[in-house]
Amino acid sequence: MTDEGCSAVTSALKSNPSHLRELNLTGNKIGDSGVKNLSDLLMNTQFKLEKLDLCECSIAEEQCLILTSALKSNPSHLRELNLSKNKIKNTGVNHLCDVLKDSHFKLERLRLSSCKMIDEGCSAVTSALKSNPSHLRELNLSGNELGDSGVKNLSDLLMNTQFKLEKLDLCDCSITEKQCLILTSALKSNPSHLRELNLSWNKLGDSGVKNLSDLLMNTQFKLEKLDLRKCSITEEQCFILTSALKSNPSHLRELNLNWNKLGDSGVKNLSDLLMNTQFKLEKLHLCNCSITEKQCLILTSALKSNPSHLRELNLTGNKLGDSGVKNLSDLLMNTQFKLEKLDLCDCSITEKQCLILTSALKSNPSHMRKLYLNNNEIKNTGVNHLCDVLKDSHCKLERLSLRNCGITDVSSLTQSLTNTKALQFLKELDLRNNIIGDSKQQLIDVLRDSNCKLSVDTDPSPEVPDRVQSQEIPGVQSTKDDML
Template sequence: MNNNNLQDLGVKLLCTGLKNLKCKLEILRLRDCDMTDEGCSDVTSALKSNPSHLRELDLSWNNLGNSGVKNLSDLLMNPQFKLEKLHLYGCITEEQSLILTSALKSNPSHLRELDLSRNKLGNTGVKHLCAVLKDSHCKLERLRLRDCDMTDEGCSDVTSALKSNPSHLRELDLSWNNLGNSGVKNLSDLLMNPQFKLEKLHLYGCSITEKQSLILTSALKSNPSHLRELDLSRNKLGNTGVKHLCAVLKDSHCKLERLRLSCCYMTDEGCSDVTSALKSNPSHLRELDLNMNELGDSGVKNLSDLLMNPQFKLEKLHLYDCGITDVSSLTQSLTNSKALQFLKELDLSDNEIGDSKQRLRDELRDSNCVLSVDKDRF
């Protein structure tokens, strides 16, 4: 008996409990359990016997196979099955996604969170999903399509569907897809819709160019009041793209709490623009990620000045591999301000900060801030 079968046997025993009518389980997570189509079929069969309580199901990183996806789809079509969160990260093929989305379309009103990340849906699979998104009964709040082999065509289909039904979605993750010019343009048009009240937008590694970033940030500037989390990491924004983003950051209507600009080809010039923008609107941001940008010591000096502002209540600052050699200005800011009342994480790993490292350690030793320097944590 191979390992997969052993795992399926364990799932089979679990299912005995699931089908017991006294079981009122609301959350079931079987992520990365070496389950195959047999195990998935057993789970769905058990839930068919007792469908009314479960609200969250996570089968991510299991090989569900055709029969597993088919049985899951049959379960999703059951009107008594009122699932709110479904996580299928790294589970299905494009062909299987068509079966799944057809099931979701038949019973869309309960689902609030859907994660189909790391599946090779392609534009065809995404297009079929869009039939669900545009349904007026669909009230999805969180949609994650990270690394789904989507191009500008798929992105355009998603944004078009959401334009038809814009008022519910609060989180959208399209990271690691190549959105292209038309994809970015259509996404930007959607972001300008006052009915679209997105709070979290993740576009990590989407091959967004400096020129495309200008279109995107222009859209964000026109409707900035809802967004709380923005991840543009691993895109070639450059200093020019970052500068345009800063027009959003300094807007008094912008209440962004988490900003991630890791590996965006920014230098100290871009960092200066970011800190200048945040000085104009300092009170909301709680997390700032500038990892893997060549900020240098002048960039850190600008950040240090920002930390002196009593209205700036940053909790997490990430400066991994930023070409920093001297953190004395940062140490001085932390010593002479109230920043350490708020700062919980400071990452300076992979910077050659030499002798100034020890003084920073000493300053943070009695605080609640976790310091990462090289591979050590304090």
């Protein structure tokens, strides 16, 4: 929607304001008239909106001023506000801060991701929250530069015992080692409330990792989700972190170490942790961690001894090797192992290894919902083995991704989806970057009236032989490449 459409919606709501509790206009251009009508609505005391999502709505600083002025006049109902991916910058943030300071404003979730804020803006937000700390439970400042003053104010806030934040997202905030030390020190003084922490894409450094590890060892710190993607964590730092988790293992449910080098000692410590029956991890992400075949063997052996909790496993971009694939397959056959999502993209999996994996899945097919095998040489033989899984009446796979797998014929896959119950469950099938030729049309025909979204490529045109072209058909869709 553009200005006119958003204006029509918000104008209509003005005539019947008393019931709406959630409004999501994400990804539309609200425009001046839409913002004006929405602001009139927000000022209406009969309008008791609790959740407002305006992510990526092309809201500028001046429009942010109009919206926040409206919120100031009727502040008591809103509980969730998302202004992410708007260019509100420091000026717009200053107006928002006036609302955040109001004791009648009882916001519980505030998302300001990628709002082009720098030091001054982040400092203003965190300073404003210091004067009204008791309600907020979720704060997302990812993609903004906190700077020294922003980190200082946020740290003061985190130390306040009235501040009971449960979820903190500081991904890609240009946090330095010194700033990380200040933040983690603050958390150490008020550790009991936080449940989710995202510090990904920041350089924690030795002191930051050490302080975070001290925090993880604290039995009062009951963190459930820890995201440290792309934090330049070294083998030694990984050893320190996993050692800390070993001393306080019972709370963590999700661990993301993507794009860090675990090394032998990190893998060994993590494996010890995975074997601990008190450690009930549900999601483990180790994408592009330079894991070797030997290390993969150690990790999967550890999971075999404590298999009942894990639901998601991401080993993308690592070389599993024959022993790693064999151990993982033994794990997949275990009826206590109820994995729902497995990501093995770019793992150098061969046709033979694919046979071993799919044979394992055939023996315990009822739990897997998402399987990603992109960028492996599984070829037609591997697809044929996967078809045996799909034919099983217990198979309830919802997403299957085989992008760039050297596949040239999908007739067996088409037959599997035609003659089994698999199509009742399958929602997404990605076959992009495979030259599947004549068998493609038959698959398209089978899926045309289903609920399954198929991503395929057209054959490159003679004029642009190197360009992959996407084909979109009703019921058959193409999607943009996903970020890792």
